[in-house]
Amino acid sequence: MGKGRLEAFTDGVIAIIITIMVLELKVPQGADFSALASSVPVLLAYVLSFVNVGIFWANHHHMMHATDRIDGRILWANLLLLFWLSLVPFVIRWMEEAGYTAWPTAAYGVVLGMAAVSYTLLQWAIVACNGRSSRLAAALGSDLKGKASLAMYAAAIPLAFVSPWIAVVLYVAVALIWFVPDRRSPSVSGRSLPFDSSSCQRPSLSS
Amino acid sequence: MGKGRLEAFTDGVIAIIITIMVLELKVPQGADFSALASSVPVLLAYVLSFVNVGIFWANHHHMMHATDRIDGRILWANLLLLFWLSLVPFVIRWMEEAGYTAWPTAAYGVVLGMAAVSYTLLQWAIVACNGRSSRLAAALGSDLKGKASLAMYAAAIPLAFVSPWIAVVLYVAVALIWFVPDRRSPSVSGRSLPFDSSSCQRPSLSS
Amino acid sequence: MGKGRLEAFTDGVIAIIITIMVLELKVPQGADFSALASSVPVLLAYVLSFVNVGIFWANHHHMMHATDRIDGRILWANLLLLFWLSLVPFVIRWMEEAGYTAWPTAAYGVVLGMAAVSYTLLQWAIVACNGRSSRLAAALGSDLKGKASLAMYAAAIPLAFVSPWIAVVLYVAVALIWFVPDRRSPSVSGRSLPFDSSSCQRPSLSS
Amino acid sequence: MGKGRLEAFTDGVIAIIITIMVLELKVPQGADFSALASSVPVLLAYVLSFVNVGIFWANHHHMMHATDRIDGRILWANLLLLFWLSLVPFVIRWMEEAGYTAWPTAAYGVVLGMAAVSYTLLQWAIVACNGRSSRLAAALGSDLKGKASLAMYAAAIPLAFVSPWIAVVLYVAVALIWFVPDRRSPSVSGRSLPFDSSSCQRPSLSS
Numbered sequence: 157m158g159k160g161r162l163e164a165f166t167d168g169v170i171a172i173i174i175t176i177m178v179l180e181l182k183v184p185q186g187a188d189f190s191a192l193a194s195s196v197p198v199l200l201a202y203v204l205s206f207v208n209v210g211i212f213w214a215n216h217h218h219m220m221h222a223t224d225r226i227d228g229r230i231l232w233a234n235l236l237l238l239f240w241l242s243l244v245p246f247v248i249r250w251m252e253e254a255g256y257t258a259w260p261t262a263a264y265g266v267v268l269g270m271a272a273v274s275y276t277l278l279q280w281a282i283v284a285c286n287g288r289s290s291r292l293a294a295a296l297g298s299d300l301k302g303k304a305s306l307a308m309y310a311a312a313i314p315l316a317f318v319s320p321w322i323a324v325v326l327y328v329a330v331a332l333i334w335f336v337p338d339r340r341s342p343s344v345s346g347r348s349l350p351f352d353s354s355s356c357q358r359p360s361l362s363s
Numbered sequence: 364m365g366k367g368r369l370e371a372f373t374d375g376v377i378a379i380i381i382t383i384m385v386l387e388l389k390v391p392q393g394a395d396f397s398a399l400a401s402s403v404p405v406l407l408a409y410v411l412s413f414v415n416v417g418i419f420w421a422n423h424h425h426m427m428h429a430t431d432r433i434d435g436r437i438l439w440a441n442l443l444l445l446f447w448l449s450l451v452p453f454v455i456r457w458m459e460e461a462g463y464t465a466w467p468t469a470a471y472g473v474v475l476g477m478a479a480v481s482y483t484l485l486q487w488a489i490v491a492c493n494g495r496s497s498r499l500a501a502a503l504g505s506d507l508k509g510k511a512s513l514a515m516y517a518a519a520i521p522l523a524f525v526s527p528w529i530a531v532v533l534y535v536a537v538a539l540i541w542f543v544p545d546r547r548s549p550s551v552s553g554r555s556l557p558f559d560s561s562s563c564q565r566p567s568l569s570s
Numbered sequence: 571m572g573k574g575r576l577e578a579f580t581d582g583v584i585a586i587i588i589t590i591m592v593l594e595l596k597v598p599q600g601a602d603f604s605a606l607a608s609s610v611p612v613l614l615a616y617v618l619s620f621v622n623v624g625i626f627w628a629n630h631h632h633m634m635h636a637t638d639r640i641d642g643r644i645l646w647a648n649l650l651l652l653f654w655l656s657l658v659p660f661v662i663r664w665m666e667e668a669g670y671t672a673w674p675t676a677a678y679g680v681v682l683g684m685a686a687v688s689y690t691l692l693q694w695a696i697v698a699c700n701g702r703s704s705r706l707a708a709a710l711g712s713d714l715k716g717k718a719s720l721a722m723y724a725a726a727i728p729l730a731f732v733s734p735w736i737a738v739v740l741y742v743a744v745a746l747i748w749f750v751p752d753r754r755s756p757s758v759s760g761r762s763l764p765f766d767s768s769s770c771q772r773p774s775l776s777s
Numbered sequence: 778m779g780k781g782r783l784e785a786f787t788d789g790v791i792a793i794i795i796t797i798m799v800l801e802l803k804v805p806q807g808a809d810f811s812a813l814a815s816s817v818p819v820l821l822a823y824v825l826s827f828v829n830v831g832i833f834w835a836n837h838h839h840m841m842h843a844t845d846r847i848d849g850r851i852l853w854a855n856l857l858l859l860f861w862l863s864l865v866p867f868v869i870r871w872m873e874e875a876g877y878t879a880w881p882t883a884a885y886g887v888v889l890g891m892a893a894v895s896y897t898l899l900q901w902a903i904v905a906c907n908g909r910s911s912r913l914a915a916a917l918g919s920d921l922k923g924k925a926s927l928a929m930y931a932a933a934i935p936l937a938f939v940s941p942w943i944a945v946v947l948y949v950a951v952a953l954i955w956f957v958p959d960r961r962s963p964s965v966s967g968r969s970l971p972f973d974s975s976s977c978q979r980p981s982l983s984s
Contacts, residue, residue, distance in 0.1 A: 165366055168582075169791030171375030176800055177447050179383055187461035192470070203446075210442045214435065217368060228835065235831045239812070240826075246799045254808035263813070307779055325831060370575055375789075378582030385656050386590055387670075394668035399677070417649045421642065424575060579781055589833075590862050593797055599898030601875035604883070624856045631782060734892065 159226050162234060169238045170213050177202055177245045182252060198252045200245065203327030204327060205244050208268060212241065212335045222295035227285050232310065233278040241272035261323045262316035267326070276302065305330045366433050369441060376445045377420050383454045384409055390457060405459045411534060413452050415475060419448065419482065419542045426489065429502035434492050435454030440485040447478035468530045469523035475534070483509065512537045573640050576648060584627050584754055591659045596666060603702040612666045616730045619658050622682060625748045626689065633696065636709035641699050644735060654685035675737045676730035683723030690716065701756060719744045723773070783855060790859045791808045791834050792827045795843050798823055803873060819873045825948060826865050829889060832955045833862060833896065840903065843916035848906050851855045855898040861892035883937035889948070890930030897923065 181198055184191035217239075223230075247267050251260040279296060286292055308330050316323035388405055391398035398559055423444075430437075454474050458467040486503060515537050523530035595612055598605035602649050630651075661681050666676040693710060700706055730737035802819055803810035837858075844851075868888050873883040900917060907913055929951050935945035 161788060164785060164825060165372060165792055165834070166787040167368060167372040168375050168789050169796055170794055171372055172379055172444070172796040175376055175379040175383060175471075176796060178453050179386070179800070181453055183453070183457045183460050187464040187466050189466060191461075192466060200901070206442075210439070212509050213372070214442075217438070231835050232831070235827075235835075239827055241798050242796050242827075246802055250804045253804050254812075256806040259808050259810060301445050321545055352822070374575060374579045375582050377585055380580055381585040381652070382583055382590060382656050385660050386593070388660055390660070390664045390667050394671040394673050398668075399673060408572070413656075415655055417646070420579070421645050421649075515594075518699060521674060578785060581782060581786040582789050585786055586793055589790055589793040589797060589863050590858070592867050593800070597867070597871045597874050601878040601880050603880060605875075606880060618858055620856075620863075624853070626784070628852050628856075631852070750845055 159220065159223060162226055163220050166216060166234060166238065170209060172243065173241055174206060174209050177205055178247055179233060180245050180249045201248050201251055204331060207331045209244060211331065212271065219295050222291040223282050223286055225285050229281040230285060233281040237271060237274035237278055238248055240274050241266055242265045256320045256324065258317045258320055260322035262313050265309050265312040265316060265323055268312060272306050272309060300309065301333055304333060366430060369433055369438065370427055373423060373441060373445065377416060377448065380448055380451060382414050382457055383415060384412055387456045389453050400525055408455050408458055411538060416448060416451060418538065419478065426502050429498040430489050430493055434494050436488040437492060439490040440481065444478060444481035444485055447474055447481055447527065450474045463525055463526045463527045463531065468527035469520050472516050472519040472523060473531055478511050479516060486487050508540055510541060573634065573637060576640055576645065577634055580630060580648060580652065580665050584655065585744060587655055588620060590675065591619055591662055592661050592714055593664045615662050615665055618745060619662055621745045623655060623658060625745065631697055633708050636705040637696050637700055640697050644699060645694040647688065647695040649660060651685060651688035651692055655682055657681045660747055670734045670738065672731045673770060675734035676727050679723050679726040681729060684719050687725060715747055780841065782842060783847055783852065784841050786839060786848055787855060787859065790829060791862065794865060795827055795830050798826055798869055801866050801870045822869050825952060826869055828952050830862060831867060832952065833892065834889055840916050843912040844903050844907055846906050850902040851906060854895065854902040855874035857893060858899055861888055861895055864888045877939055877941045877945065879938045882941035883934050886930050886933040886937060888945055888952060893927050894932060922954055
């Protein structure tokens with residue numbers, strides 16, 4: 157019951173975050189190709205952030221699908237996740253102004269890392285409220301990808317002070333692992349992106 | 364089940380895109396008519412983009428109506444569509460600052476064209492997951508208008524470098540073809556705008 | 571079925587318009603009372619616009635409640651209404667920069683007047699699709715207030731060039747007439763604000 | 778019936794308010810730690826406002842859950858609440874520009890205090906329409922926390938002119954009392970944050 161409203165509110169906030177990031181982008185200073193080219197690094201930061209927020213949304217979508225009950229702890233764990241996600245446009249703007257330098261690049265890792273921590277807290281709150289039913293267990297799985305993401309963000313933050321580019325490579329890598337199909341049946345792997353069509357009707361293009 | 368949430372999220376993003384475009388508009392510099400008049404070209408770009416995004420929304424509305432199942436591929440094809448639509452305010456702002464010159468005008472075509480490509484990918488993902496049922500087939504039709512739109516965007520991009528106004532005329536033409544009633548029964552033509560009242564109760568104004 | 575999505579989309583756009591108007595407001599230039607005082611005229615414009623958009627939303631809410639079917643004409647009449655409402659923050663920003671002078675004040679009337687015209691078109695489209703059923707007829711009523719609003723906006727636009735304050739008084743008056751209770755049973759008067767509690771359980775504060 | 782739409786609209790506005798506050802934040806002026814450090818006071822104001830708006834949302838969520846009927850009075854009391862909440866980003870921006878000085882700090886208390894007053898009016902309108910049923914009574918409780926919040930905001934406004942920091946301490950205290958668990962059964966205490974798991978299935982982590 158309250159679940160629908162939690163989903164709708166989360167969708168609203170994520171929709172705004174995703175769209176507002178573009179609002180932040182500075183328009184190319186000029187009408188030629190070189191002006192556009194100088195916007196490319198920021199556009200790529202936008203693409204990466206769009207994908208990252210999209211991954212959170214898709215995972216949230218699958219986890220809530222398997223959730224039956226909601227309590228106050230879940231509400232607030234969810235708000236904590238949204239809080240950290242809402243800082244993504246803020247950090248991107250900082251990267252845009254200060255370039256891919258150490259502090260803004262590390263801050264990007266802190267924000268996404270804390271969002272991943274909040275997501276884990278949300279998972280715990282949902283399990284504590286709903287029990288580890290088979291449906292929920294299937295949706296959560298061993299959460300290998302979630303743990304790997306957390307480790308990579310934790311590594312990226314100090315490495316940003318060695319070279320921001322190491323951190324950027326790690327951020328891209330985190331996004332990519334979510335697109336790697338699981339070896340196990342995808343319907344069991346939960347937080348992996350469900351590229352299986354097992355839940356789909358087989359396409360009958362000839363009919 | 365997940366379909367409702369996909370629709371709601373899409374609606375949220377599109378609602379923000381449509382509204383944020385006006386936020387971008389620069390206010391007339393002065394309190395008289397000439398100040399307002401100098402805002403007219405940008406206001407027209409806003410009107411055109413509002414109509415274009417509205418067409419995507421109306422088509423999305425009809426396609427999802429005939430869709431029963433959702434998988435990860437559909438989620439991500441939908442996110443790709445939203446990504447390109449979210450760049451519309453960005454390009455409009457560039458056109459506002461740099462005028463109707465070659466590069467911004469071409470970029471407008473790239474963004475809308477890639478949105479149209481993403482829409483086609485979304486269509487394929489939905490057919491792959493749901494099969495070509497009669498309801499879905501009816502909603503998709505031969506998609507002549509979709510193909511014509513893609514061809515016109517592809518033509519407009521290089522033509523913007525000959526003259527931006529050729530591109531602008533093509534963009535207006537793409538929007539207009541969606542308002543042309545289909546010769547066939549509209550309920551069969553899917554992505555056409557359903558100006559039929561066949562699904563409506565006949566109006567009985569005298570009663 | 572599609573009605574739910576139309577309502578949700580409309581709510582999304584109106585929620586953004588209402589919230590974005592404040593984003594536009596310029597912060598008082600200083601930390602004292604006189605700085606705040608100089609923001610008061612713009613804050614009042616915000617209050618008036620919030621109330622006006624709120625009236626459109628409440629009326630939309632009641633009309634859609636009595637609507638069963640949706641077709642493409644309704645979708646587009648609704649988008650036209652949203653288009654004009656989305657220009658409200660734009661006009662407020664102009665009034666903020668140029669003050670309560672003739673052109674911005676007249677433009678405010680044009681935008682709200684065209685929104686009222688679009689609302690009437692939406693009403694017609696809904697009646698054409700759903701028939702004038704008793705539920706819909708009750709929700710629409712004789713629409714005296716709607717007609718009076720249109721007339722007052724039409725009068726305010728030229729009068730803004732005589733004195734902007736006449737127009738402002740008319741805009742305030744239009745908002746106020748929606749708060750006047752109807753002499754007839756409110757449940758019959760449709761677009762009036764339903765301050766009746768006839769649909770409510772009688773409060774039993776003593777229990 | 779109309780309740781769902783009221784909730785969705787409220788969620789939309791609150792989602793935008795929460796996200797737009799970050800949009801307002803000024804990016805650190807530089808790429809080093811000192812630049813970030815100088816943003817900390819504003820970031821803390823953002824955190825406090827996020828928590829405050831989150832508390833309103835969570836309470837609204839629980840109150841509406843126990844509400845069955847909606848009338849025009851409830852619609853407008855709800856709009857009044859949203860109006861005051863929409864001014865939160867405006868006041869934060871003022872605090873950001875003018876610092877934690879008397880007037881902006883007092884204005885913050887006025888805005889949150891008026892939101893709390895509007896929330897109380899909304900409560901009354903809901904009780905007047907729905908009656909004090911056992912479910913609603915449980916959701917409202919004695920509302921001790923609500924009354925304490927109002928008193929503390931009322932005290933903070935004049936005290937901001939003695940020292941803004943007294944007001945800030947009071948604002949933080951108001952937020953904290955909502956996180957204090959009730960001595961009574963939380964399911965009876967209504968507007969308290971429901972940290973109980975009584976509505977949850979007992980977690981069975983061993984299974």
